[in-house]
Amino acid sequence: MSMVGLRMRGALVTTIYRKTLTVSETVLNSAFSVGEIVNFMSTDTDRIVNSCPSFHALWSIPFQLVVTLYLLYSQVGLAFLSGIAFSIILIPVNKVIANKIGKLSTKLMQEKDARVKMLTEVLRGIKAIKLYVWEQHFLRLITKLRDKELKYLKGRKYLDALCVYFWATTPVLISILTFGTYVLMGNKLTAATVFTGIALLNMLISPLNAFPWVLNGLTEAWVSIKRIQRLLDLEDLDLDLYYNESLLESSQNADIIIKHGIFHWGKELTSEEKSRLHAAQMRRLSKGKGKGKKTIVHLEHNVGEDHHLFVLSDINFTVKKGEFVGVIGSVGCGKSSLLSAILAELSIPEGEIAVSQVESGFGFATQQPWLQRGTVRDNILFGKTFEDNRYKAVLFACGLAEDIYLLPAGDLTGVGEGGMTLSGGQKARVALARAVYQDKAVYLLDDILSAVDVKVAKHIFQHCIMGLLKNKTKILCTHHVNYLVHADKIVLMEGGVIKQQGKPADVLTNIDDILPIELELGESTQSSLSSLLDSVKLDSTMEEESDSVLLQEVSETGTVELSVYGTYWKAIGHALSFIIFLAITVMQTSRNMTDWWLSRWVTNADPSGNTSQFYDDELNEGHFYAGDPEILPTSYYMKIYIELVCLNTVFTLLRAFLFAYGGIVAASKIHKLLLKSVLKLTFKGKSTFFDISPIGRILNRFSTDTYTIDDSLPFILNILLAQFFGLLGKVFSI
Incomplete structure (x- = not known):
């Protein structure tokens, strides 16, 4: 199943990524936010992949139940139907709970989308936020979004606890109904019948405890599938x-x-x-x-x-x-x-x-350049084959020769997420160089000269636009109309319409009073190939791994340190953690006492099956009978057995809700610590953390890893503690 899950994850992420590329930007942005798409690839994908084991459990659990109930029928006959009737009554109850959990999961994911969207915007502008000391403001905004998310998480966790309570107490209640009905039908409890019945009922515990988690996991996976399906239903751009x-x-x-x-x-x-x-x-x-x-x-x-x-x-x-x-x-x-x-x-x-x-694409340089994490060379080549002469010509034409010379590793210098380690002008020129290196027939240049100074702008216009791109079709959007004197046509736009278009002399003279122009560039538009090659200096001696910007994320291997467990314990709180363990201990103790009393009942039962009216009268009056325990009436054992079962159900309910509450408290505190550590930057006080750490890596801490702490960790820990204390109970009952 792990291989199936891995393939499913790869298929889902690839499908979502391809879909975002084939849908029009207008349609995509109007339908989904960045936070939603991030959650599609992280949290929703995790939910679907984690549901893989549940598919086998979905058919194996009913099979186990059928076999166990048949064996129980062979021991107690039709008396087992009373327990079956109780289980059937629980089915519609659990269906209502599952439907409510599905609705809460949908709302929970909507709030999670809003939180991740806000975090994405904060991380993109983290330098400005820290410069203006806005950390507290955005901390409050994200905390409010997290509180809304926790509101639905609480509702879902408490419903999970209620569902677990029903199924955890089902074996105990089935046992009392089965054995009680068996006795009322005139049968005698024997050691063989009771202990075999208890063994069979214990076989029901594991599948019945797992069944609500299976249902909840499949419900969450179904919610995530429907969310992703909304994206896949968008019409592709034709x-x-x-x-x-x-x-x-x-x-x-x-x-x-x-x-x-x-x-x-x-x-x-x-x-x-x-x-x-x-x-x-x-x-x-x-x-x-x-x-x-x-x-x-x-x-x-x-x-x-x-x-x-x-x-x-x-x-x-x-x-x-x-x-x-x-x-x-x-x-x-x-x-x-x-x-x-x-x-x-x-x-x-x-x-x-x-x-x-149109199949060959466009050369497009945007007003807001986008760069990926990697070297300067990687961003310029962008998958194209490296050609030395052409590469150097592009660097020179885009005014990057001097920058490459000054960078510590030349064109192998690392570029942070979104080009954070470069200046605005450098980012614009690297993005322009990437477009020029693609060698397209049509170039769309969106205000590429606004991010550079006058000298560099003239250089780019002379050597790039009027040089390397001289024979290409070019559309340049700009406010620097002094460069457009060399254009073949000028289009004047106003309010979404083309107000005027024509030759530069016809269009520019009409707005001469508003936008003065210079008809002389002051530099020749001719340049020799030798000057292009000589002016560019590349440094290929340094390896990419030596650049701190390109360092890979460090992952711990081996045994999990005790400090990790201690952190989660502290997040729950010392007092609450102790109370949870105490509740689990008391619950298991009451369960063992119930089994012990049942064995005592069988051992000390009257062989003749007759009971004295005197003993019945004494029990009805609430008197304690101090006679020989071997001749105590059946009603006495039944009464104590019912009381112990009720006590066990109370402790089970208490344990389920305390565990759910502890998980919510831990999720809230850990997220606050994570958020404060990022916004207040406790990483040795160095803001370069955001330069060398990709935004996606940080977002994973707030999406996938937060989901693990919110859902997966409490789920696994609950099963672990239940099995561990159940094992201890069996050991001490021997």
């Missing part, structure tokens, strides 16, 4: 439906064509975006120009229909092969959204779009 290749037939020289396109993100605008869009609309309306006036009416109509969705409206746009197009406009006017529309990341309810050679 590029054949999004792009209309027939548009390219009429224009063989075009790379991108958009006709009357209307695009939207499928999400509501923020209040700031609404006010900015409204202000832009009012400015255009006040001008009263024909085309702008018609456009504003059309845009307001679409926005009103879509409940203030940001809309790219009536986009007509053509880019020829090898053409350099600049896109300008104010903040929030839709420049980045236009690139996303070309990338098929937006919904297109109306209009048509076509892109040539």
Whole structure:
């Protein structure tokens, strides 16, 4: 089963990962948060994998019960039906409890998603949080989310305890019902009948104790399967439906064509975006120009229909092969959204779009660069084969030559999660170099010059955009219009529509008062190959393993240290831990006393089966009979036996709820300690911890490992203690 579980985990994680790549970003972001997707790959996957052993238990437990009950029938006859009747009564009760547990598990996972989402955002901005001393604020926010999660965890754990109580007391109650009915039917209890019956009833303990955990595990797995199924039910992005290749037939020289396109993100605008869009609309309306006036009416109509969705409206746009197009406009006017529309990341309810050679992909440099944990070279190559001359040319063109020279290990220097060990400008240039090295036919560059200074920006424009990418189709979104004098076409956007497009001289002169331009770059756009190669210095002598940023996570091996057990003991609390152990001890003691009294009953039973009316009268009056115990009436033994059974059920209930409460207390305290250690950074006070530790590794502590402490550890510990104290009870009863 371990191999099956391992394969299931790999299949689930791979399926979820592939699904996130095949679904449109618009659809994915509107349906799920980052926290939900993280939990899909961690907690939900763990629940499904952990349910693998339960599939065998689901058929083996009923089989064990049937065989045991048949053997019990052979010993006590039809008297065993009284115990069966009690078990049947418990079935609908447990079904109600299981349904309630399923509902609480669903709500629990929703709160867990919200908590993991908040933690993801906090870890991504941890440097800013520590810089502004916001640790306490976010500590309170995450603690509130954790409290909501614990609210549903408490409800589920207490229902688990109730379910366990029912099944744990079932063997004892079945025994009293079975033997009581057997005696009332006129049969005599013999040592052979009682001890064989007790042995058979003890055989019921293990499957009956395991059955609620099996049901709960399968219920949780079913909840997780339905959660993941929601993701898998999302419609995949069909590029054949999004792009209309027939548009390219009429224009063989075009790379991108958009006709009357209307695009939207499928999400509501923020209040700031609404006010900015409204202000832009009012400015255009006040001008009263024909085309702008018609456009504003059309845009307001679409926005009103879509409940203030940001809309790219009536986009007509053509880019020829090898053409350099600049896109300008104010903040929030839709420049980045236009690139996303070309990338098929937006919904297109109306209009048509076509892109040539869409199968080969795009070269895309985003406004917010993303880097993976690894070396600078790994981030630039990104799976491509290393070619020395081409690699050096890309480094030089993207202005990375001097940075590579200054880095301690050259291009083999480690890059932290999301490029945390690099500056903003370095991250932007590494991301640009990665796009350029892919050697695509079409390049979409989203404000790549904003993160660098003027000198570096000129270098990138001269040697990269107008150098290596000279013969490529390029769309550059930027606020630096002074570079766009060399563009073949400029598109001016405002409020989600194309206000004007044409040659630089036609477009830039209309906004000369608002956006002054420089028509001279001051540097030649020509460069020789020799200067490219000579200016780049690479250091290939250092190994990646020597970089602290790329160190692997250290895992303990061998025996678990006592300090780990001590930490969990302290998390529960000394007093509560002692009370839990005391409750387990008393429960097992009462169980042993019940078995002992039953054996005494059989041993001292009257062989003739007759009882004296005097003894009955004495018992009815509550008098203690001090005569020969061998001739005590059956009702006396039955009464004491019932009292001991009731006492055992009380201690069992107490033990179940105390154990559930202790697990909740431990889960709450350990999460608080973990959260404080991360936010307050007790790791020797060094903030470099977040530079060398991937966010995924830290999130695993708050998702998968927290789930282990919340659910798996109490479950395993409960079984361990029950079996251990049961073994001790058997040893001392010999």
